[in-house]
Amino acid sequence: xxxxxxxxxxxSVRSYQDAALEPSIIQALIDAAILAPSAVNTQPWEFxxxxxxxxxxxxxxxAKSWLLEKVAHDPTAGAVDQRQHLSDPGLSLLYYAPVLxxxxxxxxxxxxxxxxxxxxxxxxxxxxxxxxxxxxIGSARPWFNLPATKxxxxxxxxxxxxxxxxxxxxxxWPEGYSRRPATIHWVxxxxxxxxx
Numbered sequence: 344x345x346x347x348x349x350x351x352x353x354x355s356v357r358s359y360q361d362a363a364l365e366p367s368i369i370q371a372l373i374d375a376a377i378l379a380p381s382a383v384n385t386q387p388w389e390f391x392x393x394x395x396x397x398x399x400x401x402x403x404x405x406a407k408s409w410l411l412e413k414v415a416h417d418p419t420a421g422a423v424d425q426r427q428h429l430s431d432p433g434l435s436l437l438y439y440a441p442v443l444x445x446x447x448x449x450x451x452x453x454x455x456x457x458x459x460x461x462x463x464x465x466x467x468x469x470x471x472x473x474x475x476x477x478x479x480i481g482s483a484r485p486w487f488n489l490p491a492t493k494x495x496x497x498x499x500x501x502x503x504x505x506x507x508x509x510x511x512x513x514x515x516w517p518e519g520y521s522r523r524p525a526t527i528h529w530v531x532x533x534x535x536x537x538x539x
Contacts, residue, residue: 371473
């Protein structure tokens with residue numbers, strides 16, 4: 344798949360086949376992720392791969408319960424919407440995926456988090472190129488950063504879970520969404536001889 348095609352066809356996949364992903368495929372996606380740029384080439388990322396639907400479903404249920412408790416008495420509009428979404432008994436926060444990838448920054452330093460986001464996106468594009476669906480579950484990030492959750496998964500307390508990403512072979516690729524035109528602010532005047 345050409346790069347532009349992978350970029351245009353990447354989707355958030357929320358329905359996965361039962362098929363497992365081979366460790367070699369997961370390794371190849373991580374190998375692609377670490378090609379992302381990082382400040383001063385610090386490469387501040389680590390990857391925690393959680394396998395097994397039963398284990399992932401257990402994490403999903405507990406994260407969902409914790410999030411529901413967090414928004415239970417919050418009257419703001421966003422919290423009400425989130426509460427309605429999370430209250431759906433058929434909702435699996437991690438979508439019954441066969442693999443959960445946690446992209447983790449080796450510190451809470453802002454640049455480490457930003458660089459780890461770049462690695463996460465590189466991984467998602469590589470996954471699309473390989474015919475593997477992904478979905479970044481941002482709402483689960485606070486739960487994965489709880490000390491008890493980190494301890495259970497063996498993640499050092501000093502590390503920061505940046506991107507919980509579920510992945511697997513999609514049952515179907517979702518339709519795309521249109522994009523609004525970019526808002527561009529040109530600063531300066533282009534020269535006919537080029538910008539120097």
